[in-house]
Amino acid sequence: MRLIIKGPNVLKGKIKVSGAKNAILPILCACLLCDGESVIHGVPQLGDVAVMGVVLRHLKVLCRREGETLKVDTSSLQLEEIPEELTRRMRASCLVMGPLLARFGRVKIAAPGGCNIGARPIDLHLKGLKAMGAKITERAGFIVAEADRLRGAEIHLDLPSVGATENLMMAAVLAEGTTIIGNAAKEPEIVDLQNFLNRAGARIRGAGTSTIRVEGVSKPLQAPKGHQVIPDRIEAGTHLIAAALTGGEVEVENVIPEHLEPLIAKLREAGAEVEAGEDRIWVWRRKPLKAVDLRTMPYPGFPTDLQAPMCALLSVAEGISVVTENIFENRFRHVPELQRMGADIRIEGRTLIIKGVPQLVGARVEAPDLRAGAALVLAGLVAENTTVVERIEHIDRGYEKLEEKYRRLGAYIERVG
Numbered sequence: 001m002r003l004i005i006k007g008p009n010v011l012k013g014k015i016k017v018s019g020a021k022n023a024i025l026p027i028l029c030a031c032l033l034c035d036g037e038s039v040i041h042g043v044p045q046l047g048d049v050a051v052m053g054v055v056l057r058h059l060k061v062l063c064r065r066e067g068e069t070l071k072v073d074t075s076s077l078q079l080e081e082i083p084e085e086l087t088r089r090m091r092a093s094c095l096v097m098g099p100l101l102a103r104f105g106r107v108k109i110a111a112p113g114g115c116n117i118g119a120r121p122i123d124l125h126l127k128g129l130k131a132m133g134a135k136i137t138e139r140a141g142f143i144v145a146e147a148d149r150l151r152g153a154e155i156h157l158d159l160p161s162v163g164a165t166e167n168l169m170m171a172a173v174l175a176e177g178t179t180i181i182g183n184a185a186k187e188p189e190i191v192d193l194q195n196f197l198n199r200a201g202a203r204i205r206g207a208g209t210s211t212i213r214v215e216g217v218s219k220p221l222q223a224p225k226g227h228q229v230i231p232d233r234i235e236a237g238t239h240l241i242a243a244a245l246t247g248g249e250v251e252v253e254n255v256i257p258e259h260l261e262p263l264i265a266k267l268r269e270a271g272a273e274v275e276a277g278e279d280r281i282w283v284w285r286r287k288p289l290k291a292v293d294l295r296t297m298p299y300p301g302f303p304t305d306l307q308a309p310m311c312a313l314l315s316v317a318e319g320i321s322v323v324t325e326n327i328f329e330n331r332f333r334h335v336p337e338l339q340r341m342g343a344d345i346r347i348e349g350r351t352l353i354i355k356g357v358p359q360l361v362g363a364r365v366e367a368p369d370l371r372a373g374a375a376l377v378l379a380g381l382v383a384e385n386t387t388v389v390e391r392i393e394h395i396d397r398g399y400e401k402l403e404e405k406y407r408r409l410g411a412y413i414e415r416v417g
C-alpha cells in the first residue's frame with residue numbers, strides 16, 4: 001500500500017481526532033486485571049489496536065468491536081507466553097507483563113529488542129518489578145518474571161519512562177501494600193489509565209504528577225462499563241502542524257487543548273495563529289512560516305512523537321531551526337526522505353540544523369516509522385508535484401484513515417494497493 005499525494009494543497013475545514021493510541025494500548029492490557037467484560041468507547045481502528053487484539057486473543061480474551069466501542073471479555077483468560085512474533089510487531093505488547101504477573105504470579109515474554117527509533121530497553125520495567133519482589137530471569141531471548149504475590153515498594157525511576165510507569169502501576173494494583181512510583185512519567189495517557197483502573201476498583205492517586213501512589217487491593221478488579229478513551233494529542237498535533245504548514249484554515253475537533261500547549265506555543269512562534277476552545281482548536285496563518293528551535297522533552301515538554309511532523313514544517317520555514325531529540329537516540333529517519341524532497345537538513349548527533357527552503361518537491365519516499373511517515377505525508381501535502389509515500393503500514397499503526405480525513409479537508413491524496 002502507498003499514498004499518492006498531489007500538491008501543493010491548502011487544507012480547509014473541520015477534522016475530528018480519534019481516541020488516543022497510547023491510551024488505549026495500556027488500557028487494553030489493564031483489562032487483564034479485570035473480571036468480566038470491559039466496555040471501552042472511542043477506540044480507534046489502528047494497526048496497533050489490531051495487534052493488541054491478537055495479543056489478547058492469544059491469552060484467550062474475547063474482543064468484540066461495535067463501531068467505536070470495544071468489549072473485552074476476560075472470562076476465559078489463560079496465561080500463555082508472549083512470543084517474539086508479537087513483541088516484535090508492537091513494543092506496547094510488553095505492557096501485558098505487569099498485569100499478567102500480578103494476576104497469575106508468572107509471566108514469560110519474548111524480550112522486545114530494539115526498533116526503528118532506538119534500542120528501547122525495558123530495564124526500568126524489570127527493576128521496578130524486582131523491587132516489588134519478582135524474580136526475573138532472562139534466557140534464550142525470553143524474560144520470565146515470577147512472584148507468588150507482588151508486594152508494594154518504593155520505586156524511583158531513573159528516567160520518567162511512560163511504559164515503565166504504566167507497567168508498574170498495573171502490577172502494583174493487586175500487590176500487597178502500597179507502591180510509590182517516584183519520577184513517574186506525567187503523560188495524559190497515564191492519567192487515562194489511572195481513571196480506567198480506578199473505575200474498576202483500583203486505588204491509585206497521583207497520575208499526571210511525578211509521584212504515583214498505588215494501594216494494592218486483594219481481589220481482581222471489576223471490568224468497567226463505558227470508559228471513554230481520551231483524544232489522541234499526537235494525531236491532533238499532526239493536524240495542527242498540517243494546517244499551519246499548508247497555510248490553510250482548520251478546526252480540529254475532539255481535543256483537550258491543554259495537552260497540546262507545547263506545540264501550540266511553537267506553532268505561534270513559527271507564525272501560525274492558533275485559538276483554543278473547550279474541545280477544539282482553530283489554526284490558520286496569514287504570514288510566512290519562520291524558523292524556531294525546539295527540544296523534545298517528557299510531558300509537559302515538546303513531545304518526541306511530534307518532532308518528525310514538525311521537521312516537515314520547519315523544512316519550509318524562513319531561517320535556520322535547531323531541533324534536538326532528547327528522548328530517542330535514533331529518531332531522525334525522516335531526514336533522508338525529506339532531503340529527497342528538497343529539504344536542507346543537517347544531522348549533528350542528536351541535533352538537526354534545518355535551513356528552510358522556499359518549496360519542497362514531490363518524490364518517491366518511504367515511511368521508516370510511524371511519525372516519520374506522518375511527516376512525509378505533511379511534506380507531500382505542501383510539496384509541488386506528486387509524492388508517493390511507500391510502507392504506509394507504519395502510518396496505519398497510529399493514524400485512523402489519515403488520507404480520508406485529509407481528503408475531506410480538500411487535499412489530493414489517495415491510497416493505492
Ligand SMILES: CC(=O)N[C@H]1[C@@H](OP(=O)(O)OP(=O)(O)OC[C@H]2O[C@@H](n3ccc(=O)[nH]c3=O)[C@H](O)[C@@H]2O)O[C@H](CO)[C@@H](O)[C@@H]1O
Pocket residue numbers: 021022023025091092118119120121122123124125126159160161162163164185304305327328329
Ligand atoms: C505506546 C506508547 O505509549 N508509546 C509512547 C511511549 O513509549 P515508551 O513507553 O516505550 O517510551 P519511554 O517513555 O519508556 O521511553 C523513553 C526513553 O526511556 C528509555 N527507556 C525506557 C524504558 C526503560 O526501561 N529503559 C529505558 O532506557 C527509552 O529507550 C527511551 O529512550 O512514550 C514515548 C515517549 O513519550 C512515546 O514516543 C511513545 O509513543
Ligand SMILES: C=C(OP(=O)(O)O)C(=O)O
Pocket residue numbers: 022091092117305370371398
Ligand atoms: C513511538 C511510538 O509508538 P510505540 O511506542 O508504540 O512504538 C509513537 O506513537 O510515535
